[in-house]
Amino acid sequence: MRQWRNKAESWVQRGLDRRLRLAVTGLSRSGKTAFITSLVNQLEHAGLDARLPHWLPAAEGRILGSQRVPGRHHHVPAFGYEAALSQLAQTPPVWPEPTRGISEITLAIRYCPKNRLKRRLQDTATLYLELVDYPGEWLLDLPLLSMSYAEWSAQQQELLQTPALARLAHPWLTAGAVIAPDSPADDAVLAPLAAGYTQWLHDIKRECGAYLVQPGRFVLPGEYLGAPMLQFVPWVWGAVPAGLGEQHHYGMMETRFEHYKKHLVAGFYREHFAGFDRQIVLVDCLSALNRGTDSFADLSRAVNAIVQSFDYGKTGWWRRLFAPRIDKLLFAATKADHLTPDQHSRLARLLSGLVRAGHRHARLAGIDIDTLALASIKATHSGEVIHRGETIPALQGRRLDNGESVTLYPGEVPENLPDADFWQQQGFDFTDFSPPVWQPEQPLPHLRLDQALAFLLGDKLA
Ligand code: GDP
Known part of the structure; x- marks a missing residue:
């Protein structure tokens, strides 16, 4: 019982x-x-x-x-x-x-x-x-699943119409321009080309504040750092002869793109x-x-x-x-x-x-x-300060860049996106803070x- x-x-x-x-x-x-x-x-x-x-x-x-x-x-x-x-x-x-x-x-x-x-x-x-x-960057890769290598390449080519992005792309664009799509596939050529492309993704993130960076694993490769399936770039150098296989540069990059989709993008969703x-x-x-x-x-x-x-x-x-x-x-x-x-x-x-x-x-x-x-x-701690006889909300904290204690009014957040004039005239400047002093x-x-x-x-x- x-x-x-x-x-x-x-x-x-x-x-x-x-x-x-x-x-x-x-x-x-x-x-x-x-x-x-x-x-x-x-x-x-x-x-x-x-x-x-x-x-x-x-x-x-x-x-x-x-x-x-x-x-x-x-x-x-x-x-x-x-x-x-x-x-x-x-x-x-x-x-x-x-x-x-x-x-x-x-x-x-x-x-x-x-x-x-x-x-x-x-x-x-x-x-x-x-x-x-x-990483959220991995979610940005999902649309790749329904794209072919040629379609993805065309999309990237469109991205390069933005002057700031194109300017930073100069090194890998010039390196790729001398590679014939039907020349024999060679890792000694593809690895540095892909490294240049990856550097560009990092650069546009840092310098242009770009968030929509694809393929996501190029910037956050985790354990796949250096894996061949992360060594391809979009083909943005014009027409390609039909029927190129893995033995050619173009075909090899197409194969790697498909591997990337199958193992990394789909693999993440499945597992x-x-x-x-x-x-x-x-x-x-x-x-x-x-x-x-x-x-x-x-x-x-x-x-x-x-x-x-x-x-x-x-x-x-x-x-x-x-x-x-x-x-x-x-x-x-x-x-x-x-x-x-x-x-x-x-x-x-x-x-x-x-x-x-x-x-x-x-x-x-x-x-x-x-x-x-x-x-x-x-x-931060929030409170109020009197400024020219007026009570205004304020924050107190330590600045992240120099550790200095500050009391400040960080300003307003727009509920809707401000117009171009606003960005040009003032923009935003929200301060980063050091973590609070905390007893474990x-x-x-x-x-x-x-x-x-x-x-x-x-x-x-x-
Ligand atoms: P992750 O890359 O998404 O893991 O981002 P982290 O959690 O490392 O946060 C990045 C940075 O944002 C931190 O180093 C902090 O400077 C800042 N941060 C994150 N959460 C907070 C928060 O709740 N308050 C403040 N003031 N800063 C934060």
Whole structure:
């Protein structure tokens, strides 16, 4: 009898325990590392001293505790939580080193179910939360799947019509111009050509503030650095004779492009994306505003391309191939602590505007979408100062570039994109801050991580 009861209890327990795979993405420097570090930290402090008033299970005192546990996916590198915390705990504190590929961390969250039926069956349940961090750049590659090498080359040629991009492309454009498409394929020729092209992608990111950079793995190759399938460039040097095979330069690059699509782009969707339950996409709107109108326009295109990754439900082939199951998608504007609190809703609305086009379609595909502005690790204090007899909101923090303590009014965020005149006359200048001084036994200070938790996990702890 007892044996039977033990069995029944463990069966009930298994029924109550849940697993949720929450993917965290965003372009480089959007704040993924800071977000995961702080989220894990808040969850470890949930039920103790974390400030999570908008996350009901915590506000209702139903979180009993969370702890890190070994992950199920032994081939995925572990997220460096301890290293990130120790960097934040240094004197003076430094921002954690960002991750460059995919990584994962799992938490077991023990809670009291609210649901009466569940409660009668068992007093406590566990949610295994698997947080997966991966570069948003990888999502930008999805459109490649439906393109041939010739089509992709034509698209890149069009990109080169933009003078600033073409100017930086000079080295690889001139190197490629002397290669005949039907000359014998030679790695000694292709490797430096691809290196020049990759350098160009880095340069347009850095100098033109470009975000929509393809192929994404060229700039973030992870373990594939130096692999031949990352050694091709778009053919932008005119007509090509028909029927060129792998023995020729053009044919070899075409083959590598197809390998890239099959192994890296489709492989990521098959092995990782298809297994995600929920997704948060982090977007750093403020750095793009600082860089100017072209950079912001490019961020807008990149966000749109990312939104499309969740909008393939209708087209059939994508759904057939990968059977994605994401049902909640949160877009979060990061680093809201760069702004005074009165500007946070404007920042969220600016981001909503960016995702709106895709938003409409993704709703059709049955995904619940939301947008908010947050700070994973709040580095400033907000208050008010009197300036010429007027009370104005202000921020206090330490500048990232020189460590100096400052009190400043960072200015307003546009809700809609300003016109060309505005960019020319004034532009934006949001200051970057050093991380806050923080005692390791305390939870990290944040803004609205509890609202993110409420949207992403709320229904899972009922
Ligand atoms: P990743 O490349 O997406 O992993 O981005 P990181 O998490 O490394 O963030 C890039 C940089 O943005 C950090 O080094 C910080 O300077 C800044 N940052 C990220 N999150 C925050 C935040 O919540 N507040 C502030 N003030 N800065 C942040």
